[in-house]
Amino acid sequence: MPRLRPPQPVSTVAIPETARGATKRTLQKAIHAETATAKLIQTSDSFQNFAAKVGIGTDNQSSGSTYGFNPISRNRGLLEWMYRGSWICGKVVDCPADDMTRAGIEMSGDIDPDDLDILHQGFNQLAIWPGINSTAKWGRLYGGAIGVMLIDGQDPSKPLRPDKVEKGSFKGLLVLDRWMVQPNYSELVTELGPDLGKPKFYETVVEGFAIPRMKIHYSRCLRIDGVDLPFWQRITENLYGMSVLERLYDRLVAFDSTTQGAAQLVYKAHLRTLSVENLRNIIVAGGKALDGLTGSIEMMRRYQSNEGVTLIDAKDKFETHQYAFTGLDEVLLAFGQQLSGAADIPLVRLFGQSPAGLNSTGDSDIRNYYDGINQQQELHLRRPLTTLLLVLATSLGIKLPDGWGFKFNPLWQMSDKDKAEIADKVSTAVDRVEGAGIISPKTALKELKQSSRVTGIFSNVTDEEIEAASAASNDPPDPAGMGDGEPANGDNPAAAEAVEEVSGQQRGVDVSADA
Structure with a gap:
């Protein structure tokens, strides 16, 4: 049956902007007369059966349903009780943050391997990954958090210039959640770009505990929000996002209530x-x-x-x-699946539970989840990590070359068989180019040692062995300057094939959080 609704409050009689006096009053009367005489019009935009009271708007129980406003992101105490008292809430907050920072990054470009080792050590000594991890966790829990780059000797209220960082002045990250800093609403970013409309400064509101009162420029911050909100809702949350637990609240209550109810039934068994x-x-x-x-x-x-x-x-x-408990396991599983879908974390990661069914391993679920984590890394970590790496390199006295970059290491771990196959291919390729005289034995050993970060093989190659190989060998011959009778690489099939095999490989190192 078609649905009846009143006409829209838009009249076919328009009042020109130039209308004045009696003309305007006449047009207004025409509009009122048209609205008063308007009749109900029929629409057919949804299914309804008034006789059976089926469909929204047909005076049934479903028609009384609506969605309420439960902004628990503003209740810091409740969020902290949920995080401390519920293991489910803890895993919903922690799992994505831990996975975003678990595998680290791999840098690419014409960077000296020794410099990459120094960068890797700098990440570990300054606890960069733990700082990013905490920033992501508290951003998910509270709706927003910032990691402030601590640079000795610089005014934190001034814009950051990575090229002006003194050697040894970068001291790591200071993690501040949304309840520890107050955005300055009177000064917002007006420069066109991804930070347009965000606070230009943050002021700490926590005194003591070694946290000084300071004004922080946004360029020095690694900011991670929980759930992005529309403009007007973001205004109500002090320009932050929303806690990831707010959307899950009803599902969390349903799951915990069902679990506790089932536990109470044990006493009546x-x-x-x-x-x-x-x-x-x-x-x-x-x-x-x-x-x-x-x-x-x-x-x-x-x-x-x-x-x-x-x-x-x-x-x-x-x-x-x-007492028979038949069906309770299915009810608990159904609520767990709803919670897993709401948190966007597969059952095998959230509950440690393998999926049921023939030949079901959960690998596809985990792979899809890892793809989502990679998307979060690109959205939230790519830009701030680029700035952070520039600051760290300058502080360590390293000049990164043009064209440098990095990628996030995949979370899917290789099996021992996969690692052995990759090690075999790398060693074969290195041996061929070294045998063709394209690289020296020293460079070959460096390449093998560098590949150990991925494969775990050749990790025992020492610096002394590398230097000994350099001393025991001569520099590789210049292919363009070979003597008469010796073909250049273009005429040497073995050398040309070796160059072709390694030409697409990028030299890099795994700057890993677990190293």
Whole structure:
């Protein structure tokens, strides 16, 4: 049946902007007359059956449903109780943050391997990955957090210039959640770019605990929000996002209520009943009769516990009843699946539970989840990590070459077989180019040692062995300056094939959080 609705408050009679006086009043009267005489019009934009009361708007229970406003992101105490008191809330907050920072990055470009080792050590010594991890966690829990780059000798209220960082002045990250800093709303970023409209400065509001009062320029911050919000909702949250727990609140309550209810049923798994003649009269009479009944039951309970004997009167009747828990596991699983979908974390990661079904391993779910984590890394970590690497390199006295870059290492771990195959291919390629005279033995050993970060093989190659190989060999011949009778690489099939094999490889190192 088509749905009836009143006409839209848009008239076909328009009032020109130039209308004045009587003309304007005449047009207004025409509009009012048109609206008053308008009739209901039929629409067919949804299914409704008024006779059966089926469909939204047909006076049924579903028509009374709506969505409420429960902004728990503003309740810091509740969020902290949920994080501390519920393991599910803890995993929802922690798992994506841990996975975003677990595998680290791999840098690319014409960077000296020794410089890459120094950068790798700098990440570990300054606890860069733990700082990013905490920033992501508190951003997800509270709706927003910043990691401030601590640079000794610089005013934090001034814009960051990575090329002006003094050697050894970068001291790591200071993590501040949204309740520890106050954005300055009077000064927003007005420069065109991805930071347009965001706070230009943050002021710390926590005194003591070694955290000074300071004004921080946004260019010095690694900012991670929880759930991005539309403009007006972002205004209500002090220009931050929303806690990831806010959307899950109803599913969390449903899951915990179901789990706790099932746990309470365990106490009723073994029910016992005792039928006593004239029990109602004994209870009504009270006094010695009721005291005697109570004592008799207490004596029966005591002997059941100690001797396993049930003492009852010949006219009494004692029975046991077993409670069936059939279907409870399916209910719990259904709520768990809803929670997993709401958190966007697969069951195998959130609950450590493998999916049911024939030949189901959960690999596809994990791979899809890892793809989502990689998307989060690109959205939230790519830009700030680029700035952070420039600051770290300058502080360590390293000049990064033009065209340098990095990529996030995949979370999917290779098997021992995969690592062995990659090590075999790398060693074969290195051996061929070294045998063709394209690289020196020293460079070949460096390449093998560098590949150990991925494969775990050749990790025992020492710097002394590399230097010894350099001293025991001559520099590789210049292919363009070979003597008569010796073909250049273009005419040397072995050399040309070796160059072709390694030409697409990028030299880099795994700047890993777990190294």
